[in-house]
Amino acid sequence: MSVAGTGLTVQVRLFASLRERAGWDARRIELAAGTTPEGLWRQLGLGDGAIPATVRVAVNQAFADPHQPLAPGDELAFLPPISGG
Amino acid sequence: MSVAGTGLTVQVRLFASLRERAGWDARRIELAAGTTPEGLWRQLGLGDGAIPATVRVAVNQAFADPHQPLAPGDELAFLPPISGG
Amino acid sequence: MADARPALLVVRLHAEPFDPLALLAGTGPGGGSGAHPGGWCGGLGLDSPAAEAHFIGRVRGTAAGGGVLEALELEHYPGMTERQLQVLAQACAARHGVAAVLVAHRVGRALPGEALVLVAVAADRRGPAQRCGGELLEALKHEAPFWKREWSGGVGTWVEGNTPLG
């Protein structure tokens, strides 16, 4: 799951139902340049196909485009449906 | 202003700017059967013509029709534009 | 919560300054002996509502004409004012199916910064609580007999109409 030597390391975080389904809440992942949140979603086996419409992506604690390549040091989070308030 | 012997006595009340303009706040008035708030408005010299659209009428402490004849013992009030809250 | 039961209503006129938060906490003047653990709703026998909306209006520091406001005088029609507030609160509560409504309004001479009006609504859902509160506030501004006189520069001027909703 990690690609040695690329130097591109990101932190991946899962919350709530996604965290429980995956069985982990945070992982440091080394990955190929150009990898997107969508790519990582498949790579990590979080789901079969694309990120479901109900799951949102945050990069560095702000909502982000799942097709935007990640940068070294990014914190990527997959967020299941929000239910606050 | 009073019509002796009719037995129809009503209490008239004025508030705020109407009270100040008229110089009184409450009067007991004896008047002819069939008299309406509108009739009393003229009779008391509160205004030249009809009750202005901005003035509302209350009979027995509920908003009322200015053209509905008054009954003995009624409490009639003329209310200038409301500004609560 | 009891959307089907008639709403519990409290209507209060205050001739002296009142503290809206104390009324909400159930510790205000006339609020009974000491704080009720459930606040104004608990005082009415209601469990903690899932949704509660409040509005507090206070006396501004400036008169409509732009001058410094010294005081705001609030005249009302004793008897009819309380009755109208009750009628308006009842109708609004029924329309939105809320559990409880509290309306407090100042009368007499009030100073800038003092509370003029408090409307609180308890309901099972946020939408009805907020909508009932907003509509009741508009209703009482137009349908409950209160008259404001602004005192500025020693001169009193009757306010004819309300400030815009904005």
Next chain:
Amino acid sequence: MADARPALLVVRLHAEPFDPLALLAGTGPGGGSGAHPGGWCGGLGLDSPAAEAHFIGRVRGTAAGGGVLEALELEHYPGMTERQLQVLAQACAARHGVAAVLVAHRVGRALPGEALVLVAVAADRRGPAQRCGGELLEALKHEAPFWKREWSGGVGTWVEGNTPLG
């Protein structure tokens, strides 16, 4: 009031039960030393606002499935949640030109009847205060990372989505 100045914002997450009225009065936990005479607005250096709208949401006694709710667990994303609340409050305050916004939200395990959320808005007019409060409540329900898990009959169920506005 300062419609032109940027709004004053307070965002708070509470891992323990909080008293919304104490926060509004400026006497809540972390609200400083003792009551501020001007409440939460006074604590921000604001004069008494002409218009103030509040909303309080509390934990219901029943789960979505109809069973008795034992507890509501509130997960959040530390860092992002506070940031998003700040961004949402800022945007909503600017859109409506209000003077101040207070948002408090519970995290962790909460019991029925306990406060979940408080949104308070101070403004110069009632319309902006009410509208900003209502919109910010909807925004934070959908745009701030919180996740609810209902515990009923010893089983925890993640809530996917919000209760309807109603």
